[in-house]
Amino acid sequence: MSYGYMYILECADGSYYTGSTKFLEKRLEQHQAGEGANHTKKHLPVKLVYYEEFERIDAAFSREKQAQGWSRKKKEALINNMPEKLHDLAKCMNETSHVGFDSTQPTNSAQPTKSAESTMKKASASLSLRKNQMNKTDTSSTTDAERSRSGSDNEIPNGWVETTLGEVCKIKN
Numbered sequence: 001m002s003y004g005y006m007y008i009l010e011c012a013d014g015s016y017y018t019g020s021t022k023f024l025e026k027r028l029e030q031h032q033a034g035e036g037a038n039h040t041k042k043h044l045p046v047k048l049v050y051y052e053e054f055e056r057i058d059a060a061f062s063r064e065k066q067a068q069g070w071s072r073k074k075k076e077a078l079i080n081n082m083p084e085k086l087h088d089l090a091k092c093m094n095e096t097s098h099v100g101f102d103s104t105q106p107t108n109s110a111q112p113t114k115s116a117e118s119t120m121k122k123a124s125a126s127l128s129l130r131k132n133q134m135n136k137t138d139t140s141s142t143t144d145a146e147r148s149r150s151g152s153d154n155e156i157p158n159g160w161v162e163t164t165l166g167e168v169c170k171i172k173n
Contacts, residue, residue, distance in 0.1 A: 004060030006067065007051040008079060011043035016075050020064035022057050050079045 005024040009017040009031060017040050021027040028048055031040045040046050054060040067075060070089075077085040 004054040004057035005051050006054065006060045006063040008049055008067065008075060009040060009046040010049045011040060011046050013043045015039070015043060016049075016072065017043075017046065018064055018067045018075070020057065020060040024051060 004020060004022055005027075006018070006020045007024060007027075009019070009028075011017060017031075017037060019027070019037065027036070028046075030036045031046050032044070034041045034044060036046075052060070052063060054063065067078070070078075074086060074089040077083070077089055
């Protein structure tokens, strides 16, 4: 039994809408009736072109957010069941891309100045400090009693999130 779905709809104008829900059929009916998201409401009718099932709604929501950041081509590779293309389609190919960067490097190897080295070390130390502070302050775990207040062991209470390690943490404002 599934407790969450990530889905992709194709709208009448050819655009894609990515969402997540606990009840896929009901949510599709809402979209078709114009009661869904603003984007689908303006581009009816919509057609379900892809979905994934998850045991938890928060996992479906995470997958939704991941897919929302993808290019159209990458979403189409997922829709057309071509997972082997996903990695290649994730590569940055614009003018700021690092691809082909080696061929434009000067032949003489320049060394960073003392002030540049100092700045890089300070920035690295600052980043490490911020990561450590985040790790220390954002990992207060919920108790079983707090989790059961949400009505189901499959739901994470509002204001809490499950990390990739399976730890349930309170979101810090």
